[in-house]
Amino acid sequence: MVKDIKLAVLIDGDNVPSKYIKEMMEEIALYGTPTIKRIYGDWTKPQLGKWKTILLENAITPIQQYGYTTGKNATDSAMIIDAMDILYSNNVNGFCLVSSDSDFTRLATRLRESGMQVYGIGEKKTPDPFIVACDKFIYLEILEPYSETKDEKGALKKPNLDKITPKVIKFLKQVVSDTADEDGWAFLGDVGSLILKKQPNFDSRNFGFEKLTPLFKSLNQFEIDQRVQSGVRFKLIYVRNK
Secondary structure, rough: OOOEEEEEEEOOOOOHHHHHHOOOOOOOOHOEEEEEEEEEEEEEEEHEEEHHHHHHHHHHHEOOOOOOOOOOOOHHHHHHHHHHHHHOOOOOOOOEEEOHHHHHHHHHHHHHHOOOEEEEEEEOOHHHHHHHOOOOOEEEHHHHOOOEEEOOOOOEEOOOOOOOOOOHHHHOOOOHHOOOOOOOOOOOOHHHHHHHOOOOOOOOHHHHOOHHOOOOOOOOOEEEEOOOOOOOOOOEEEEEEE
16 A cells, blocks of 8 residues: 555544544554544534544544534535645645545545545445545444454454355456456456455455455355465465356
8 A cells, every 4th residue: 555645634523433533543544644634523512522632642633613504514515625725735645534424425526536546434324425436435333443253264253244245256256357367367456456446345344354365265256376476575366266
């Protein structure tokens, strides 16, 4: 992953539980450096008071936004306006939009049209239009710490995991087929890239696996080949449909 990308992290404080912030910021650091960190909400509301300590610990700047009219989400408007100002400042290479609200779908699309890398983070209730508008979408639920125990397939146990359905397997087999060479072998790095292009919210952690390799290894429908390449310190992983 790109380490030197500068990210603007914009958080919808009305739409994200505060309990996820520490793990969320650690996740964002995997994709780049969060040079701008802002959270939007009406901080006069008592229910947002629990954010204070969390914001100080993570150096996130709270942006006050009053609800000027009933039934309108002023927080969304403030985030969108700030995002466009940041875009035109040319100070960042990408954005991380933290919300489960589909109102940010057009914003994500617009930022990508301008060449920005867009990461979305939200709960599993997030509507599909916002998810597919991002380059990658991460569910907050998978950022909860795993338990130390594993099941019989080597997956770390965690509540509310997605099941690997026949539909998921069919999708993976198609991706492998799309990226495979004449012998049917596909480099796992290429497979992972195409998976995100087709389904930005696909993450092995949704199914209890920390990485894509153990996910494929747990499925009987695939063959795995680990290859040693000259000049490369680690083995290259290839996968093929059975």
